[in-house]
Amino acid sequence: MSNEFNIKNIAKLASINLSEEEQNSLSNDLSIILEHVNALSDLKLDSQQQEIFIHPLEKELELQEDEVVESLTHDEAISNAPESKDGKFVVPPSME
């Protein structure tokens, strides 16, 4: 496994603005953690079949009936918004 990573790039992907100081300390932490998790690369698995699962008990995903059920009202759903107007979320422009 490779441990080369570009902290600025990862922070961009994660949408977190990091200070210079944070970039250094987090880079250092991530290197130590990645070195530890590299132990996995030595693991010889019986099966190379990659099974993607979402449930440790192997529960099958079930589709729900398409029916109207009680849920939050519009006002409740928007009640925690930092900024809203006419029942809609307000955000800064997407482009400068």
Next chain:
Amino acid sequence: MDASNLSIREINSLFTKKELKPSELYSKVFENAANSEAALHAHLTLFEEENIKKAADSDKRFSNGESASLLDGIPIAIKDNINIKNYKTTCSSKMLSNYTSPYDATVIEKLKEQNTLFTGKTNLDEFAMGSSTENSAFGLTKNPWNTDYVPGGSSGGSAASVGARSSIAALGSDTGGSIRQPASFCGLVGFKPTYGTVSRFGLVAFASSLDQIGPITKTVDDSRIIFSSISGEDSRDATSVINNQLDIPSDNSATIGVIKELMEDGISDEAKNEVNKVVEILKSKGYKVKEISIPIIKLSISIYYLIAPAECSANLARFDGVRYGLRVDGNTSYEMMENTRAEGFGAEVKRRILLGTYALSAGYYDEYYGKALQARKEMIDEFAKTFKDVDYLISPTTPTQAFKSGEKTSNPLEMYMSDLCTIPANLAGLPAISIPTGLSKDELPLGVQVMSKPLSDNSLLDFSEIIENEVQFDGQPKGWL
């Protein structure tokens, strides 16, 4: 006898016989909180005023002989990552410091149906990421046994609250040991049920395939009562399962496995001694005990610290300053988002989001996340094989007693290693419990963990109660009552 020291069944019996009123017990736990809160900081909010009327309603039900629930009038504290309608749910994060929940978590709905009295919201490591409750944006919680030490985490506030008798029991959440480790550090029972048996609807998600809500209590029976009240299939949680319990023997016809890999280097002699003590007791009662090797357990931390951060990076993408929580201004939406997340998340949360983002990023997905998923599946299969030979697996809950505040904060990996014994149960979805068994030479609690196959929670609790009765641990922190 101080009623706040009693078990739920004992308290219910006093209520029923009209020898104690729910309102009296409710006042008592708040008296205890008043004595301990300044030193321990177990809670982020206390609810006393709001529930006095509800306590009086409980009084009336018992007075009229109308109460039908063991949890009626029982004061329970709730970890602050579980939503209670019209109360704040902060997850101990600056990001959610002003968030008021517009709905109840399923577990809260169920406890309300039982007429439980909530005492408050407890402190945690931010978004449940941590093992010491030192990562809270709102200050540390201290261990009620000795305030120089951490209470464990991430449900450290819940454990400190029950430890100091500021509540009779508490709910926590456990993603890699966050119920069992603080319970062990505070001399309490901590139970993580089988994945899917308790709905996660209304629990703020950290790592969805690992998170599970469960109780922190003084006794195994208290955990059983709460588990039976909060479990059940829920259509609002797609991973919820029908709680069809398997019956496995808990008497001495059961076979017990001691996990070799959790009795080796990295585990303190004191922690091993507790396991050996319990093993000797079980042998003397006629149980068959054998050593079991599950080599892949040694990779638990590596697997966990790829899967949990990967899921966390996806789950915490929702905190973008748009719909709820903190917003820090920016010239564009994207800048606003980056500034909000920079300001709103603490160091450990950023560390895990970045680690997860990296593990899921193009070019690295297969070698990190994909490999960890394969290894997790391998671990599940290994446990399944093991449970053909043994009924229960026993190990220390934690490699050592509680550590001192500040001792591990500068080294994240060292902090992560404190979850070595608890993480495997989350990866495999198993029910697991920590039972307090003794004290270290520093007079701090030590616990033993027992795991069993998925959906054998009730049998696990029965077996744990046998251990509890045999060990007779009756220690409690001093100076708070």
